[in-house]
Amino acid sequence: MTAGIPDSSVDTSKPHPARVYDWLLGGKDNYPVDQEVAGKLPAEARANAARNRAFMHRASAWLAGQGVGQFLDIGTGIPTAPNLHQVVQGVTPHARVVYADNDPIVLRHAEALLAGGPEGATDYIHADVRRPAEILERAARTLDFTRPVALSLIALMHFLPDDQDPYGITRRLVEALPGGSFLVLSHGTADQHPELRQETESAYKRGAIALRMRTRQEVEPFFEGLELVEPGLVTAPEWYRDEPAPVYERSGFYVGVARVP
Incomplete structure (x- = not known):
C-alpha cells in the first residue's frame, strides 16, 4: 500500500478509477491493484489526465469569474492541488463547493485536505453518481438550489456503461439546477487515437472496471437542451x-461547458 494510514473501509483488493487517476496524475494515494491497471494503460494516458485536469482548472476559474458562486463536483477523485475549491475561491472567496465521490479513501483525504477558505464553504459527500437524488438532497445542505450552480462531471461518465443510463443520470442532475447554472463535463474518447482504444479498454477490463469511451456524436447528448459556451464541444486542449x-x-x-437556460 502507498496510501498512508490504512483504512479498513477501503477495499485494497479491487482497483478504483479514482485511485488509478491519482496514479496517472503522479499521486501516491493508490494501491498495487490500481498501479497494475494504470501500468497497463498507454503511455499517453498520463498526459491525457494532465490535459483533462488543466481543462477543469480553466473552466472552473472562468465560471467563478462569471459570478458563479456554487459548485457541485461529482466524481471528485483524490485531492490534487490545486483542488476545485482552491481555484474558484481564489477568484470568488465566498464560493461554496460540494464534492461527491464513492471511494472511501477520497473521503479520508477530503476530510483532511478539502477545507474551504474562511469566506466560503466546502463540504464532501460520500455517495455514488448512480444515486443522483441522494447527492442532490445532501448537497442542498450547503448549496442553494434556487441560485445558479456549476455541476462538474469530470472524467466520470465514461465509467458508466450504456445500461446504467449515463444520459438519464446527467439529465436528472441538470434538471435540478435553476436557470443560469452550468454543466461542466469531460468524457473519455479514442477518436484522436483509435490505435490505443484496445489497449486502454483491456487494461480497465482486466481490473474489472467498466469503461465506455464514446465518440463525439455519443458525447453530444449529455448537453441536450443546454446552451454550449464557446468554443463548444471540443477536445481538452481546445x-x-x-x-x-x-x-x-x-x-x-x-x-464542454454549457449553460442551463
Whole structure:
C-alpha cells in the first residue's frame, strides 16, 4: 500500500478509477491493484489526465469569474492541488463547493485536505453518481438550489456503461439546477487515437472496471437542451476562454461547458 494510514473501509483488493487517476496524475494515494491497471494503460494516458485536469482548472476559474458562486463536483477523485475549491475561491472567496465521490479513501483525504477558505464553504459527500437524488438532497445542505450552480462531471461518465443510463443520470442532475447554472463535463474518447482504444479498454477490463469511451456524436447528448459556451464541444486542449490558448496536442477527452437556460 502507498496510501498512508490504512483504512479498513477501503477495499485494497479491487482497483478504483479514482485511485488509478491519482496514479496517472503522479499521486501516491493508490494501491498495487490500481498501479497494475494504470501500468497497463498507454503511455499517453498520463498526459491525457494532465490535459483533462488543466481543462477543469480553466473552466472552473472562468465560471467563478462569471459570478458563479456554487459548485457541485461529482466524481471528485483524490485531492490534487490545486483542488476545485482552491481555484474558484481564489477568484470568488465566498464560493461554496460540494464534492461527491464513492471511494472511501477520497473521503479520508477530503476530510483532511478539502477545507474551504474562511469566506466560503466546502463540504464532501460520500455517495455514488448512480444515486443522483441522494447527492442532490445532501448537497442542498450547503448549496442553494434556487441560485445558479456549476455541476462538474469530470472524467466520470465514461465509467458508466450504456445500461446504467449515463444520459438519464446527467439529465436528472441538470434538471435540478435553476436557470443560469452550468454543466461542466469531460468524457473519455479514442477518436484522436483509435490505435490505443484496445489497449486502454483491456487494461480497465482486466481490473474489472467498466469503461465506455464514446465518440463525439455519443458525447453530444449529455448537453441536450443546454446552451454550449464557446468554443463548444471540443477536445481538452481546445477549451479556453480568456487566457492564452494552451499548446494543442491530441487528446483522450472531449470537454464542454454549457449553460442551463
